[in-house]
Structures are given as structure tokens and as C-alpha cells.
Amino acid sequence: MKIEDIINQINFRSNPKSALYFELFIQNLLKLHLEKQGKQFISDYVIDGNRLDGYSTNGIGNYEGPVAFEIKYTHRYNPMIMRYTVRQLTGILDSEKIKHMILIYPADSDKMRYFLRNENPNLILWGITEINGLIDANKEEAEYIANSLFKLEIKKELNRRDNDWKKSREELLTSVKKAYKKGNISLLLGAGVSCSAGLPNxxxxxxxxxxxxxxxxxxxxxxxxxxxxxxxxxxxxxxxxxxxxxxxxxxxxxxxxxxxxxxxxxxxxxxxSSQRTSSPLIESITNLCIPKRSGAKVKSIITYNFDDLIEESLSKVKLEYKTIYRDEEQHDSDELPIYHVHGFIPGRESFDREASLVFSEEAYHKVYSEPYHWSNLVQLATLRENNCLMIGLSLSDPNLRRLLEIAAQKQSKNCRHYAFIQRLSNDSLIDDSSCVKINEASVNKILQTHHIIQEKMMESLGTRVIWFEDYSEIPVLLDEIRK
Structure with missing residues (x-):
């Protein structure tokens, strides 16, 4: 195995995490290599506020310690980024807190080596030759590391996390606010929205x-x-x-x-059949849809529900909308399109006798197997063009997940969609009536791991998770977005 093989592996399907996985591979390889020599390797070491990818007090090879490591990986060489990196590393060397700085970059360039030596003789480039030397010295271990990158990513997240998920949520809400202010938000609504008003799950x-x-x-x-x-x-x-x-x-x-x-x-x-109740969630969704002075902020609504609760609420505030539940329907520029991609059954009006419902297994299979079905085209276009905010969705619909994955492959590295998902609590895993004694600390670790894996899984679908504990939090969070 050579570093070229590993790069091909982590670049599969233009993996947006290729830089992270390259860094993880090198960090763990260096740690293993130095531990064999009885030396310590520290990942993510901070010097004067600068986070470096690695640090060894005792040095490595011919380079006496302390030695710091910076790992860089890009699909294409960018001179501006490299010059900025070199200036930053040179500044750290000038502080005299380390003797050598090793820049690990998977390229063999005599010109780059010469450039680094001129900047500072203690700034060293390790390219493909040096990386392959490390791999050859630790062949079996290097292969194991290369095949365990996802597990190592989870482990790194567990060690790094301060478990302040609410702080992370605020950062995500700020991103949603920016997209909302630009008028580039589409809402994807699931059964949780209708259930909030008393309709059956x-x-x-x-x-x-x-x-x-x-x-x-x-x-x-x-x-x-x-x-x-x-x-x-x-x-x-x-x-x-x-x-x-x-x-x-x-x-x-x-x-x-x-x-x-x-x-x-x-x-x-x-x-x-059940009695409807007032829904703060539907009210908050309606408020998001009301145009501001600068124009409409919600571009469209895609709902997976049959009911007309959203239409009913929008009518109360006299907002123009167009219900669309089949291919032939179009909307005017001043109307908010509401796409019922699984079908539409109005509550107080008669239903369209020619309409169909995506309700049972065979109907799902039909939509799933027809890539040019109107509902697939609408969803895919929305996922590719807009920032989508998913509310009340379990995200277990295989067709939606398929479309999210297709859209994610065509997008940049950044996730552009957001989904409200409920966090699991200790009570959901610990049964007080059970005879088996469960360690609470272990449950906490399992839950933390579960939440991290769920975040990573959703990121692979181009979606960031906005966590909540109780459903009553969602209207409050939506109101924050509108402010």
C-alpha cells in the first residue's frame, strides 16, 4: 500500500471529507511510528493560539525535538493558501518554542522544498517519498488505519467534544438565519407538523x-x-x-x-376524525412564510402530508399560495408553492377524484423507480437550488434519503440543508423496571456516540442536525430564525 492508493480510497466519489481523512491517517500513522520508538505524539497541539496537527517533544528521525507537524491536503495546489500556511508556520518557528516544523503535503516538488528552505531552514517538507517511507515502516498498521478512518473520526469527535450541543445549535441557527434573510429557504414538512395540531400519526x-x-x-x-x-x-x-x-x-x-x-x-x-387543536408550530411556520419588506423569505414548501393544515393557516393571514399535487399544476410568481408530493386530501373541500396518494408500499416503489416522476423532479431541484429546513420529518423515507444523497454529490463540500431531530435521553435507554443494572456513565457515552454518528450520517446527505429535546422547542427556534 502506498499513499497514492490511500488518496484514491479517500477521494472516492469526490468525498468532501478527504482532507479530514488524510489528516487522520497521517496523525495516527505518526503516533504509531513514534510510540514504537518510545516517543510521545500529541495530536491537535496548540502553540500561541495556533492549532497544529501534531507535536513531539523528542523529535522524529534526524530532527531533534521539539518538532511540530502541519498536515495539508488539497485536490489542487493553491499557491495563495500555501504561502499563507508557510508564513504562519514560519512565525511559529520564530517564537523558538519548537526546533523543527514538518509540513506534510502529498506532493514531491523540488521547487517547494527550495522555497521552504529559503523561508526558514528548519521548515521541512515531507512529500510523497517521506510519507511512503512511513507507510513502508509500518505496513500492516498503515493498512489497518486506512480501513478504520470513520471509526477514528468518531473517536476524535468524542475526545474533542465539550458536549455543549446547544452552543452548536445556536451556530447552526445563525447559518439558517442568513439563508432565510437571503430568501433562499425551502421548508420540508413531515407528519410531526400535522400531529402538532391533533391529526393522527x-x-x-x-x-x-x-x-x-x-x-x-x-x-x-x-x-x-x-x-x-x-x-x-x-x-x-x-x-x-x-x-x-x-x-x-x-x-x-x-x-x-x-x-x-x-x-x-x-x-x-x-x-x-380527531379534533384539531391549535398548533404553535404551524403558527411559527406560517410566520416564516409571511413576506417582509425586503420580500418573501420562503421560496417553497414541500410537504409529505396529505392534509391542508398549512393552507388553512396561510389563508388566515391572507397569504397567496398555490397547492400543487400533480404534474400539470403551476404557480404564479406572487404565489407560495406548496407541493404535496405524496398526495393531497383537503379537510373541508371535496378531494380531486383523479388524484392519487403515495400511501402504500407499491406506490412508494412506483415513485422510487421513476426518476422523472414530477415529485422526484420537484424535490431534487429544491434540494439542489435552495437551503432546505426540515421540520417534523423522521427522515426514514428511503426516497427522500436517496434524493438527498444525489443532491449532496452535486454540491460543494458544505452541507446546505438543516433538519430538526430529537435527541435521545437517558430515560429512553434506561428501563427502571428492568432487572439488569445499567451504568449511567456508559449510557451517556453510548448516547454521545449515537448522536455523533447520526450527525455524520446526515452530513453525508448534505444535512446538518439541529437538535432539540422537546417538540415545544421547535416553534421557539423557528421564531428566532425569523427575528
């Missing part, structure tokens, strides 16, 4: 439909309500591992196709 909706299905079969009232309820709950529990499969089962029992009038009527009855 996915499981409750399926429960209601199953009751409808049973009543349809036993229309002679031979099955009492309590029995139906008990069986329904057990049915949902047994099949809870695949709600889409349950939906397919129910759709087969209630109709034959997704645009069947009887089926949509059953969904409408189940959707709007």
Missing part, C-alpha cells in the same frame, strides 16, 4: 383504517368495538417493523388502486 392512521377495514367485513356488528380495538392494536404491534407493508395490506382490503374513491374517502375520514 402514521401508526394511529393505520389503526383507524384497520378498524374501518374490519367494520367493512363484519358489517353485521358481530364484532364489538373493544374487540376491534384490541385486535387492531395487536395487529399494528405484530407488523410494526414495516408500516408500508401494513398500508399495502389495508389498501388491498379497502380498494384496488391508490386513486380509488372509496380508499381515499377512508383515508380522509381517518385523517380528520
Amino acid at each position: 402514521w401508526k394511529t392512521l393505520l389503526n383507524s383504517l384497520y378498524t374501518n377495514f374490519v367494520n367493512k367485513i363484519f358489517n353485521d356488528d358481530t364484532v364489538d368495538d373493544d374487540t376491534i380495538k384490541a385486535i387492531t392494536n395487536k395487529f399494528i404491534e405484530i407488523n410494526n417493523n414495516s408500516t408500508l407493508a401494513i398500508a399495502r395490506y389495508l389498501k388491498a382490503g379497502l380498494s384496488q388502486k391508490d386513486d380509488d374513491i372509496m380508499f381515499i374517502s377512508a383515508v380522509k375520514d381517518a385523517l380528520y
